[in-house]
Amino acid sequence: MSHTVRYRVSLPRPHTHLVEVEVSFPGGAATLDARMPVWTPGSYLVREFARHVQDVSAVAPDGTPLLVRRMDKQTWRVHAGGQAVTLRYRVYANELTVRTSHVDGTHAYLNGASVFLYTDATRDAEHHVTVEAPAGWSTFCALDSRDGAFIAPDYDTLVDSPIEVGPHTPLTFTVAGVPHDIVVWGDSVADPERLCADFQRLCEVQARLFGGLPMRRYLFLLYLTDKGRGGLEHQASTALLFPRAALATNRGWEDLLTLAAHEYFHLWVVKRVKPRTLVPFDYTQENYTSLLWAFEGTTAYYDNLIVRRSGLMSAPRYLTRLGETLTTLQSTPGRRTQTLLDASMVSWVKHYRPDENSPNSAISYYLKGEVVSALLDLEIRRATRDDRGLDDVLRLLWSRHGDGTGVDEEGVEAAASEVAGTDLKAFFDRALRTTEELDYSVFSHVGLEASFRTRESPGDRGGTPPKGRTGEAKPRxxxxxxxxxxxxxxxxxxxxxxxxxxxxxxxxxxxxxxxxxxxxxxxxxxxxxxxxxxxxxxxxxxxxxxxxxxxxxxKPSEAVWLARVDKPTEAQKAAYQSWLGAPWDEAPGAT
CATH class of the missing domain: 2.30.42.10 (PDZ domain)
Known part of the structure; x- marks a missing residue:
């Protein structure tokens, strides 16, 4: 008897936003409990995907109807008597985000956690998916295919492999011998050649950082919309949501590149090197870790840095963006209320559910985690005289935990201290476990200092010096x-x-x-x-x-910019070039 789980997905009426799914589970147990995940990995919020499941029915191998009983919000029970069971159901998919599924007359985006029922007994079995696409539509997925079906070695891999269906023509490029596709929905990109070339450079820099690529193919799914921005990482693909109008501006294009770099970086950090408490995923409830500051915050630090290293962002522009991040942090009163470790732990009820009090009560582990990662990089560089940095911490974690077994809750701190050759406990205690202001003095190692001023307009993001004449500003x-x-x-x-x-x-x-x-x-x-x-x-x-x-x-002085120190030493100039790969004469205000 085959132990393979087989799905057939069809879209007979896309305008209804309904996905029709048939799944055949192998026999063996007297009772079959089929469940729908309540969350999707990479997005730490219980989303209750089962609320969109309807019309569930079951049949035996000979076609005899079987009774299906709803057990709780996410579980359907079938008394199978040891025989195989085929479940049929429909999923309403009309939420266009990277974490959900969306079907209409133009395409179908299927995020696995919101579409595919599973059983605990067959979770480790091979899963096959056949998609019956409407006429003229093609199907795109990073999974291997065989005999017209996508093949996943287990349910976790299936959930981690979104499917896009539509009348698309992919853009292609190759990095380190690995083919990459970009599938765009929501109007074409004005300059597809530039999109391919820039994405290729981002991927090449990261492949060199980690010594190669951990997959055989990669798929970018790019959704251009009227509003909204986000990304969700997967084992060999990513879904990116981006406002199409922003692509017409230099800043908007730069922002798309940082988003793509961020999600691609997760190939190593999160998808393979991950918190041990998330191994294996429990799809029925929240999965807690205090390490989101490291896995998401460090990735946020590297997304701009990767664009800089790719030559697609100047060093001064990088420092402006970093200054904007510092400004956002300094403008958030919640930094004085919530520690970074707590921000990670309560992401399930805070980060994805902001309200009017969130600026006062919470801090984003992306935001503060990015700043702490930048400071950590400089701390290690200072301790090792620029012989090592955060790159080396990541490579160490990759070499030890890249098999997916997971990093324990103290593992990132231990690896950083090991690479630095000194105990960084005092740094981590302050940055992670208290609400004290962060110590920005380490910027002096690269000849910079954090300077503060008031915002000059509601749209002032910080990152740049005050305009006009210097000197005492009138209190506002x-x-x-x-x-x-x-x-x-x-x-x-x-x-x-x-x-x-x-x-x-x-x-x-x-x-x-x-x-x-x-x-x-x-x-x-x-x-x-x-x-x-x-x-x-x-x-x-x-x-x-x-x-x-x-x-x-x-008016508080919360806008931050990074300025060069007076009379920088040759060591500071060299450290700056080692950090950003740019000569000192490109530093802000350098002469």
Whole structure:
């Protein structure tokens, strides 16, 4: 008797957003429990994929109907009597994100965790998938294929191999002898040759970093939309969601490259070198680890660095982007409330479920993890006189844990101390286990220092020096809110004048001091006033008109940029070049 699990997927009416699935499980057990995962690896949120499953039925090998009983939110039980069982069901797929599935008249994106039922008994068996595509459509997947079916050695690999179906023509290139395809949905890219060339350079740099590629083929699935941005890594592929309009700008193209570099980096970090507590995945509930700061934060540090190393971003531009990251961190009050380890542990209820209080109560393990990884890289470089860096930590972890067995919760810290040749416990204790401000003084090793100024406009991202004349800037009034849309308060920052005065999230701004003003005008006009001035803010709150007097505070200096130190030494100049692969005369303000 075959122990293979076989799926047949069809899309007879794409406009209904329904996927029809038939799966045949081998016999053996008296009772078969088929389950749908509640989450997908790489996205740490319980998404309850079973809510989109409908019309479940079961038959025996001779076609006799079998009773299917719903046991809980994700489990269907069939009394099989030891015989093989074929389940038929449909999945509603109308959510266009990289973590879900989406089917319409133009294509089908199938994320395995949201489509394929599994059983614990057959999870390690070979899984075959046959896709019946509509006329004129092709099917794309990184899995091997045989006799018209995609072949996965087990369920985990199947879930980690998204499927795209549509009338697409792939773009192709090769890296280290490995074929790579790019499949684009949602309008073509204006310059496909540039897209292939730039992606190829990103992949080549990473292949050299780790000494080769760990797969036989790779598939980029690029979804161009009107809004939204994100990526999800897989064993030999990735799904990228990106706003198409942004590709027309240099910054937008740069942002696409960092996204692609980030997800490709996960081939090694996350997909193969992973936290031990996630081995094996438990698809029925949350899987906890305190290491997301390292696996996602370090990847966030490298995504810009890879683009820089590929020659697709200048060293000054890289430092500007790093300064923007520092600015975002310094602008988030939650850094004083939540430790980085806690941010990793509670990602299931915090990171993917932000609310109006999130800026005050939480910090992103991507954001702070990126900054900590940059500082760690420089700490190791300083300790080893630039003989080693974070690259060496990653290669050490790859050599020891690249087989997928997992890294224990202290493993990253131990590997970093081993590479540095010194105990980095004090660094990690401060960065990971406390809410103390991070120590930016290590930037001096590469001849740089973190400088602070106030934001000069609502759109000021930081990363660059103040404009205009230098010297003492006039103190600016500060309200302490963030906005959504043009007039609605999104968040009231902890300890701000707005919080003290009683402005609330969801207040709709109407006027300032009796004069019509939306939220953006409110912020800019308050900044034109002096700290200590009282302003009258008029808002609608739950349809009731209110006037709230606010005593303005002093606008904080939270915009950060990285400037060169005065009188850099030759050692600092050499360290800078070792770090960024650029001569010192390309450093910001260097002469």
């Amino acid at each position: 009034g500060w309200l302490g809110i963030t906005l959504k849309g043009s007039a609605t308060v999104a968040s009231v920052l902890d300890g701000s004048p707005a919080q003290e005065a009683g402005l609330y999230a969801e207040d709709d701004v109407v006027a300032l001091d009796g004069w019509k003003a939306d939220g953006n005008a409110l912020v800019s006009r308050c900044e034109d006033r002096k700290p200590g001035d009282t302003v009258r803010v008029t808002v609608f709150r739950r349809d009731k008109l209110l006037e709230v007097p606010v005593v303005l505070g002093t």
